[in-house]
Amino acid sequence: MNNGNETVISVKDLTKVYPAATRLLGDGGKKKLAVDRVDFEVRRGEIFGLLGPNGAGKTTTIKMLSTLLIPTSGKATVLGLDVVKDAVKLRPRINLVSGGERGLYFRLTGRQNLDFFSDMYRVPRERKKAKVQELLDQVGLGDAADIRVENYSRGMKQRLHLARGLVNDPEMLFLDEPTSGLDPEIARETRTLIRELSRKGMTIMLTTHYMFEADELCDRLAIISDGRIKALGSPFSMKESVRNDTVIEVEARDIGEVQRQGLAGLPGVSAVSMEFLEGRQLARMVVEEAGSLIPKVAALLEGRKVISIRVDQPTLEDAYIKMVNGK
Amino acid sequence: MLRDIVGVKASTLVAMRSQFAVVGPTLWLMQILATSLFQMWFFVLVSDFAGDPGASPGYVALGNAVASLTYAAIYGVCMSSGAEKHIGTMATIMSTPTRMYYVFLGKGVYQSLIGLFTVSMSLLFASVFFGVDLSAAEPFTLAAVLLVTCFSMVGFGLIIGSIGVYLRSSMVLGSIVLYLGLLLCGVNFPISYLPDWVQPLSYAFPLTYGVEAVREVAVGGSLGDVSGLMVTMLALGIAAYVAAYFLFCYFEKLALKNGSLDVF
Numbered sequence A: 001m002n003n004g005n006e007t008v009i010s011v012k013d014l015t016k017v018y019p020a021a022t023r024l025l026g027d028g029g030k031k032k033l034a035v036d037r038v039d040f041e042v043r044r045g046e047i048f049g050l051l052g053p054n055g056a057g058k059t060t061t062i063k064m065l066s067t068l069l070i071p072t073s074g075k076a077t078v079l080g081l082d083v084v085k086d087a088v089k090l091r092p093r094i095n096l097v098s099g100g101e102r103g104l105y106f107r108l109t110g111r112q113n114l115d116f117f118s119d120m121y122r123v124p125r126e127r128k129k130a131k132v133q134e135l136l137d138q139v140g141l142g143d144a145a146d147i148r149v150e151n152y153s154r155g156m157k158q159r160l161h162l163a164r165g166l167v168n169d170p171e172m173l174f175l176d177e178p179t180s181g182l183d184p185e186i187a188r189e190t191r192t193l194i195r196e197l198s199r200k201g202m203t204i205m206l207t208t209h210y211m212f213e214a215d216e217l218c219d220r221l222a223i224i225s226d227g228r229i230k231a232l233g234s235p236f237s238m239k240e241s242v243r244n245d246t247v248i249e250v251e252a253r254d255i256g257e258v259q260r261q262g263l264a265g266l267p268g269v270s271a272v273s274m275e276f277l278e279g280r281q282l283a284r285m286v287v288e289e290a291g292s293l294i295p296k297v298a299a300l301l302e303g304r305k306v307i308s309i310r311v312d313q314p315t316l317e318d319a320y321i322k323m324v325n326g327k
Numbered sequence B: 001m002l003r004d005i006v007g008v009k010a011s012t013l014v015a016m017r018s019q020f021a022v023v024g025p026t027l028w029l030m031q032i033l034a035t036s037l038f039q040m041w042f043f044v045l046v047s048d049f050a051g052d053p054g055a056s057p058g059y060v061a062l063g064n065a066v067a068s069l070t071y072a073a074i075y076g077v078c079m080s081s082g083a084e085k086h087i088g089t090m091a092t093i094m095s096t097p098t099r100m101y102y103v104f105l106g107k108g109v110y111q112s113l114i115g116l117f118t119v120s121m122s123l124l125f126a127s128v129f130f131g132v133d134l135s136a137a138e139p140f141t142l143a144a145v146l147l148v149t150c151f152s153m154v155g156f157g158l159i160i161g162s163i164g165v166y167l168r169s170s171m172v173l174g175s176i177v178l179y180l181g182l183l184l185c186g187v188n189f190p191i192s193y194l195p196d197w198v199q200p201l202s203y204a205f206p207l208t209y210g211v212e213a214v215r216e217v218a219v220g221g222s223l224g225d226v227s228g229l230m231v232t233m234l235a236l237g238i239a240a241y242v243a244a245y246f247l248f249c250y251f252e253k254l255a256l257k258n259g260s261l262d263v264f
Helices: A058-065 A087-093 A110-120 A125-138 A154-164 A184-199 A211-217 A235-240 A257-264 A294-300 A316-325 B002-022 B025-050 B057-067 B069-087 B089-094 B100-129 B139-166 B171-184 B206-218 B223-258
Strands: A007-018 A032-043 A047-051 A073-078 A094-098 A172-176 A203-208 A220-225 A228-233 A246-252 A269-277 A280-287 A306-312
Touching: A007 A058, A007 A203, A032 A058, A032 A203, A032 A220, A032 A228, A047 A058, A047 A184, A047 A211, A058 A073, A058 A172, A058 A203, A087 A094, A094 A154, A094 B089, A110 A125, A110 A154, A110 B002, A125 A154, A154 A184, A184 A203, A184 A211, A203 A211, A211 A316, A220 A235, A220 A316, A228 A235, A228 A316, A235 A316, A246 A294, A257 A269, A257 A280, A257 A294, A269 A316, A280 A316, A294 A306, B002 B100, B025 B057, B025 B069, B025 B100, B057 B069, B057 B100, B057 B206, B069 B089, B069 B100, B069 B139, B069 B171, B069 B206, B089 B100, B089 B223, B100 B139, B100 B223, B139 B171, B139 B206, B139 B223, B206 B223
Parallel strands: A047 A203, A047 A220, A094 A172, A172 A203
Antiparallel strands: A007 A032, A007 A073, A220 A228, A246 A280, A246 A306, A269 A280
């Protein structure tokens, strides 16, 4: 829910290079450019998504914005505060929730975890008890509040993470792959919760590598790959970018990376994705015009066990693949 | 600063709750008491075997009883920084307004309680099993010496623990200090046994003063007799807490720069 045009995150030329590890013996590896001169803005009340493959720079970007990583160069402000110089002032007003199971005290109960993090955010004592209970109820952990976290399912831990992220009533919430590894039902519940928070006026920035999730949740999104932003806009505008394209989908039994590269090299093919299913492979090619390409595809795969070749309409995922892997 | 006290208290509570969630109080008690008893026993037998007339079992037992503080004060604090990293809570804490130093101060408070309990039990063992005569010791003076020793050693533990914010773990350093303490601090033999060039290093460790003060109190030394040792220990301790504060700030910044906050 976008409430207006006030900019709450402003990122300019943001770059992060991880230094080589220092070791007593050996060179300790190489420097790694994780985020490369990134620019974008987020408006108040918006759900803004950073979408990209693993290692694209999403988590590094979100860590820099949530003051957990100092950028190598460039500038970023959140709620008008510089993420490096004003980190201490900024922290009480934001919160970060990471996906996965780490970041909680497994030997404490859900309630004790929230108590502790409320203290870390200096939530006044007279408000803390009610606030913790309210959050536990909000994420559906009211009945499991006094059970140790080590006995929680993964979905319950993720909900507790979300509750922890709300202990300080943040104006800005960062979510790093909030549904990663969750079963579909819990992931859907998590998305519902994120939408509810947005409806209440919270600005949310999330990272995900699920296209449908970005499509369902985000007002705007940036597609990031190899540390650079490849596209920025609403999910609708991204879908529009492949409206004039077509997809050729090939289902086969014995094609691999060599064939994928061959297909990607055909003239008129702008991106190829490959999905490895049980005992077969599915290659999707985003192309300008399918008719003239199909014979070339068939020729290239001659001698392979091709099950079907069909023409399809491009989806948002094809748009994403075109932007990330496209020529 | 006052608001950070809430963080210190919360952190103490988490440390305590986590402790008893891993092993129950009985097993935990067995572990710390058995460690100090067997260490004491080991060194007593070694000294007996060495046959030095100056190396009485009581001397070694008393030294080891005081040194048992190291497990909680230094090793315990170091271990907690590694544990925070391992379970991924270090980065989460870092993203809050409470500084990491205060969180570890809370852990230090908890480890102080453990340390004081351990050393009290170790003194009891020393007295019951190894003939250490504490009848001349003034209880208040002994308690004051142990309190100041514990305070100073936790300060040292915080210095070493701070490195764990940046590195994967500070346990390696913690182990080294644990054994350096046994070697340098007059625990099993007088410092004069050490080579001349090593002896000055002994006086950088608060444990050296603690062991010496307890030995004096055991033979009837008053608070006035050990006040010099206590003041030195206190000064070393305060310097350690101040140094730890700045080291935490330094290593936090380094970890934020290198992205090593959640590397374990």
